Amino acid sequence: MTEKTLNLAAIDIGSNAARLLIKSLSEEKDGIHFSKLLFLRIPLRLGMDVFSSGKISDEKKSHFVHTMQAFAHLMKAYNVQCYKACATSAMREAKNNREVLELARQKSKLKIELISGEEESRIIYENHLNLLQLKGHFLFVDVGGGSTEIALMMDGIKIANASYNVGAIRLLKENADGEELKKMEKELREITQECSNLTIIGSGGNIGKIYRIVSKSRKDDDIIPIETLGGFSSLTRLRFVV
Numbered sequence: 608m609t610e611k612t613l614n615l616a617a618i619d620i621g622s623n624a625a626r627l628l629i630k631s632l633s634e635e636k637d638g639i640h641f642s643k644l645l646f647l648r649i650p651l652r653l654g655m656d657v658f659s660s661g662k663i664s665d666e667k668k669s670h671f672v673h674t675m676q677a678f679a680h681l682m683k684a685y686n687v688q689c690y691k692a693c694a695t696s697a698m699r700e701a702k703n704n705r706e707v708l709e710l711a712r713q714k715s716k717l718k719i720e721l722i723s724g725e726e727e728s729r730i731i732y733e734n735h736l737n738l739l740q741l742k743g744h745f746l747f748v749d750v751g752g753g754s755t756e757i758a759l760m761m762d763g764i765k766i767a768n769a770s771y772n773v774g775a776i777r778l779l780k781e782n783a784d785g786e787e788l789k790k791m792e793k794e795l796r797e798i799t800q801e802c803s804n805l806t807i808i809g810s811g812g813n814i815g816k817i818y819r820i821v822s823k824s825r826k827d828d829d830i831i832p833i834e835t836l837g838g839f840s841s842l843t844r845l846r847f848v849v
Contacts, residue, residue, distance in 0.1 A: 624752075629685050731810065743804065749809075751774045755771045755773045
């Protein structure tokens, strides 16, 4: 019999889409359990504006505000008692981000945090804390629309984490910084050179798409040899989290 139940929500405002996840946390005699109540993705494409003009257009600003209002109504409908809302790469770089976030706050009453790339990397890493008990070398990689976050863990200890302004929308718009790409490659080689049998934990919509394409020709559920995709010789296998 359930003793306590708490409904929680998370809002992720990325460069490509905004996502709302609502889960129910229940404390029962055999421990704490989570169950998903709702997951909703709205393709706002904020990065298409920001990475071209440096700001969020009036049209996308209106779409964003309406989306936040819809999320707020859904959270009320699901009786959410606690939530966290974060905006990442595109909103970080938008010249008019304060104006956009303030309007969204006024209309939806939601408090939205504008987080740094380093904080984004930390949150992604902590989402995989179940791997802390595992022996081995793991590289967490989350490829978003505007940035890529990485965290390296060796035998349960976090060794490094970083955020790079390299993402799918920047690459599609052909305005990714060449120096940033070189920096990311150089630093990844440096932090992984002592690793053996490194497993990459990939997450994000872009990683998920690669997984669905490549896995069609494979029997494995979630592990793919790195040579299938090309990459660093020191990396041996890629595990997808989708």
